Amino acid sequence: MPEPDPYRLALVGPPNCGKTSLFNALTGARQKVGNYAGVTVERKVGLFTTPAANRIELIDLPGTHSLRARSPDEAVTRDVVLGRHPAEPAPQLMLVVVDAVAPRSGLRLAMELVATGLPMIVVLNMIDIARHRKIEIDRAALQAELGVPVVTSTAVRKGGLEELLTTLDATLAEGVPEAGPNLWAPPDAADLRLSHRAADRLIARAVTLPPEHDTLTHRIDKLLLHPVFGLAFLLGLLFVMFQAVFSWAAPVMDLIDGSFTAVADLIRAHVPEGLVQSFLVDAVIGGVGGVVIFLPQIVILFLFILLLEDLGYMARAAFLMDRIMGGAGLHGRAFIPLLSSFACAIPGIMATRVIDNPRDRFTTILVAPLMTCSARIPVYTLIVSAFIPARSIFGIFSLQGLVMFGLYGAGIVSALAVSAVAKFLFARGEPSPPFMLDLPDYKIPQGRSVAIGLWTRAMAFLKRAGTTIFTMTVVIWVLATFPQAPEGATQPAILYSFAAGIGKLLEPILSPIGFNWQMAVAIVPAMAAREIAVAGLATVYAVSEGGGEAVLGTLLASQWSLATALSFLVWFIFAPQCISTLAVIKRETGSGKWMWVTVAYMFALAWLACFLTYHLAVLIGWG
Numbered sequence: 001m002p003e004p005d006p007y008r009l010a011l012v013g014p015p016n017c018g019k020t021s022l023f024n025a026l027t028g029a030r031q032k033v034g035n036y037a038g039v040t041v042e043r044k045v046g047l048f049t050t051p052a053a054n055r056i057e058l059i060d061l062p063g064t065h066s067l068r069a070r071s072p073d074e075a076v077t078r079d080v081v082l083g084r085h086p087a088e089p090a091p092q093l094m095l096v097v098v099d100a101v102a103p104r105s106g107l108r109l110a111m112e113l114v115a116t117g118l119p120m121i122v123v124l125n126m127i128d129i130a131r132h133r134k135i136e137i138d139r140a141a142l143q144a145e146l147g148v149p150v151v152t153s154t155a156v157r158k159g160g161l162e163e164l165l166t167t168l169d170a171t172l173a174e175g176v177p178e179a180g181p182n183l184w185a186p187p188d189a190a191d192l193r194l195s196h197r198a199a200d201r202l203i204a205r206a207v208t209l210p211p212e213h214d215t216l217t218h219r220i221d222k223l224l225l226h227p228v229f230g231l232a233f234l235l236g237l238l239f240v241m242f243q244a245v246f247s248w249a250a251p252v253m254d255l256i257d258g259s260f261t262a263v264a265d266l267i268r269a270h271v272p273e274g275l276v277q278s279f280l281v282d283a284v285i286g287g288v289g290g291v292v293i294f295l296p297q298i299v300i301l302f303l304f305i306l307l308l309e310d311l312g313y314m315a316r317a318a319f320l321m322d323r324i325m326g327g328a329g330l331h332g333r334a335f336i337p338l339l340s341s342f343a344c345a346i347p348g349i350m351a352t353r354v355i356d357n358p359r360d361r362f363t364t365i366l367v368a369p370l371m372t373c374s375a376r377i378p379v380y381t382l383i384v385s386a387f388i389p390a391r392s393i394f395g396i397f398s399l400q401g402l403v404m405f406g407l408y409g410a411g412i413v414s415a416l417a418v419s420a421v422a423k424f425l426f427a428r429g430e431p432s433p434p435f436m437l438d439l440p441d442y443k444i445p446q447g448r449s450v451a452i453g454l455w456t457r458a459m460a461f462l463k464r465a466g467t468t469i470f471t472m473t474v475v476i477w478v479l480a481t482f483p484q485a486p487e488g489a490t491q492p493a494i495l496y497s498f499a500a501g502i503g504k505l506l507e508p509i510l511s512p513i514g515f516n517w518q519m520a521v522a523i524v525p526a527m528a529a530r531e532i533a534v535a536g537l538a539t540v541y542a543v544s545e546g547g548g549e550a551v552l553g554t555l556l557a558s559q560w561s562l563a564t565a566l567s568f569l570v571w572f573i574f575a576p577q578c579i580s581t582l583a584v585i586k587r588e589t590g591s592g593k594w595m596w597v598t599v600a601y602m603f604a605l606a607w608l609a610c611f612l613t614y615h616l617a618v619l620i621g622w623g
């Protein structure tokens with residue numbers, strides 16, 4: 001007998017009320033959660049079985065305050081709930097999640113959702129915090145007013161879902177009620193006022209707030225949202241973050257480096273000199289190993305980002321930066337997408353779905369690839385450690401760390417500059433409405449969720465090293481090795497290879513900015529992933545040096561001028577070296593136009609900036 005179809009349930013609620021935490025707890029998934037609005041921007045589906053063996057297909061949705069959706073992420077929720085989504089039939093039952101600490105917007109949404117006719121269960125989540133704060137909620141009154149079951153939950157605690165599961169099974173045992181007629185219509189301003197008043201009445205009847213309002217969050221915010229001290233704190237925090245990425249990681253990186261060198265020595269000792277040895281040492285260890293070394297830096301960066309997300313600081317930073325970003329024509333909501341782009345532009349671009357005005361959204365998408373993503377870290381670190389002396393300044397800051405900070409700064413400043421130009425170019429249309437931001441309460445980060453987040457990111461990085469980066473490194477090795485030098489050749493073997501031929505072909509475009517042909521061979525395949533530039537340089541130089549033992553950094557320092565090195569760094573600030581990002585831009589904007597605009601302006605900017613940097617450096621005498 002075929003199994004009956006699972007019940008289709010959807011998690012609906014305002015932003016940041018814990019929908020995804022519930023989703024993860026119920027289905028065992030590892031979707032991203034974070035203490036700010038707009039973490040989830042697309043629908044996710046998972047399966048689970050209740051204690052009474054009911055099979056459930058659960059849909060996690062982006063948060064929204066109303067079905068009157070404004071931004072692309074909210075539109076997903078509206079379409080799924082109203083059964084208009086092309087790939088998703090309407091759910092049979094909604095779990096309407098309400099933040100028990102700040103129940104207003106959730107209860108308002110629940111009242112609006114009653115009109116859809118879909119059966120629902122209201123889940124008062126974060127009840128742990130509500131109890132701690134002595135917020136009392138009269139569930140019987142809520143149940144009577146809304147006419148639906150109301151349960152409490154703590155999504156992030158073991159056993160916090162028992163009541164929800166019991167009620168769910170009881171509801172399903174009676175058979176899911178048929179959906180009533182859908183009477184929902186987009187509310188106008190008068191409807192909205194009415195519904196806000198109705199929600200206020202409901203809260204007045206069912207929720208008792210403790211008298212004092214001066215919570216810890218308020219006290220911390222007095223400092224951290226201070227216009228001067230707050231900004232100084234934010235700047236200091238970012239500075240510490242980049243110093244940490246650069247200096248804390250060093251000992252672990254040395255350790256990894258040491259073990260790779262040991263393995264390479266083993267291979268040299270046991271595998272006869274020739275193609276096999278060259279492949280293993282130059283491509284696999286030199287190339288892929290050369291990238292894997294950067295894992296500690298990536299992990300430290302993500303640790304900072306995950307902690308800030310979970311603490312609830314992100315929205316504060318957005319609030320502080322709103323004025324500065326507004327001056328450059330960026331919407332306050334652009335901050336979190338841009339900050340996420342420090343990790344990777346792809347989730348950053350996806351996160352722009354929370355911006356409702358298309359012009360603001362496209363401007364953010366346009367500049368997101370300028371933020372320093374983690375794939376640039378290996379390139380920056382390699383060049384900075386090879387060319388910038390490891391001195392300390394004022395005895396505390398490392399000069400190398402300062403240069404790294406400068407590279408990040410250059411990305412941020414150029415993103416602001418490009419968006420200011422974009423604002424000037426498409427200044428038509430009315431100004432964006434003011435930025436309304438929910439500041440979530442601070443929360444102690446959940447160790448488990450931070451650990452899972454770190455693990456997922458680290459695995460993704462290693463997977464990239466084992467797939468894309470490995471493949472491209474092998475391609476580069478083949479190109480740099482074949483055809484082999486003819487008998488009696490007088491020049492180095494690599495000059496007879498395909499790689500040299502390709503590099504020479506690109507030389508006319510790249511020599512004005514100080515690049516040699518080896519760099520051309522490294523940056524073309526690095527379109528697949530920026531780290532390949534490091535693997536590529538390692539492989540090309542290793543092959544041309546006949547598998548010499550020199551460390552890549554030392555080798556580069558002996559072969560490149562400082563002017564060339566600086567130009568190479570600048571190239572990686574600006575050039576659109578990432579095909580996946582371009583593909584996501586195309587998908588998220590729904591047309592190839594914005595993708596080509598991005599490619600064109602970034603390449604043009606990269607070339608010009610490199611040209612200036614290189615010639616200026618030569619003038620100074622660094623040529």
Ligand SMILES: Nc1nc2c(ncn2[C@@H]2O[C@H](COP(=O)(O)OP(=O)(O)OP(=O)(O)O)[C@@H](O)[C@H]2O)c(=O)[nH]1
Nearest residue numbers: 016017018019020021034038039040063126154155
């Ligand atoms: N203490 C406590 N924290 C919770 C609970 N549920 C969620 N959280 C925290 O609340 C924050 C928001 O959780 P998410 O699951 O990302 O919220 P969401 O509703 O999916 O948010 P969006 O996707 O942005 O709409 C995270 O920091 C969670 O760790 C809970 O029951 N108790």
Ligand SMILES: [Mg+2]
Nearest residue numbers: 019020039040
């Ligand atoms: Mg979510």
